[in-house]
Amino acid sequence: GAVVSQHPSRVICKSGTSVKIECRSLDFQATTMFWYRQFPKQSLMLMATSNEGSKATYEQGVEKDKFLINHASLTLSTLTVTSAHPEDSSFYICSALPSGNYEQYFGPGTRLTVT
C-alpha cells in the first residue's frame, strides 16, 4: 500500500523557536497533501490543504503566517511552526492524496512539545 512518512516523529523545542515538519509520500506522487492537528482525546482538525506548486489553503482560524506550508514537489510538503508557544504543543499529522484517488494516506504523525 501507499506509504507516507513524517519527520521528525517527536520534537521538543523552546518557546519562540521554529520547528519544521516534513511529510513525504514514499511510493506515489501526491498533488495534494493535508495537514491536521490533534489535541489529546480530540479528533483531527484540518489546518490546511497544500497543493504542489501553489499556495496552501488554510482553514478558518489557522494563522498562515505562523504555520508556514511549502509543497515544493509531488512527494514533499513541509509545515513550519514559527515562534512556537506551549499552546502549539500537539500531534501534527499529514496525509497525501494520490492523483485520481479518493483515499488519503496518513503519515505516522509528529508529536510537538513546546517548553
Next chain:
Amino acid sequence: GQNIDQPTEMTATEGAIVQINCTYQTSGFNGLFWYQQHAGEAPTFLSYNVLDGLEEKGRFSSFLSRSKGYSYLLLKELQMKDSASYLCAVRDREAGTALIFGKGTTLSVSS
C-alpha cells in the same frame, strides 16, 4: 459548513457485534469515510461510502443513507485489538478533497 456527530464512547465484549453511528450535515456531500486510530498513531482507512447501501470488508461493514445524513460502522466478532477510536469523516464539495472529521468514538473491548 459541516457538522458531524458520533457517540463519544462505547464499550463491548470480545466476540460481540457493535454498531457505531454517525450523523452528518453538509451542503455538498461527496463521500463518507471511516478510520480507525489507536492512541498516538495515525488513522488507518477502514471504509468509504459515496452511494447508499452497505459496504462489507471482512469483519467491518459500513452503511450510508444520504437522504438521512446517516452512516454506521459495524464491527463483528470483536477482538481486544479493536479497542481504538473510530473516526467518521465527510468530504464536502465546498472543501474540495479535504476531509472533515467527527470527534471520534472511543471503543473499549473487554474480555
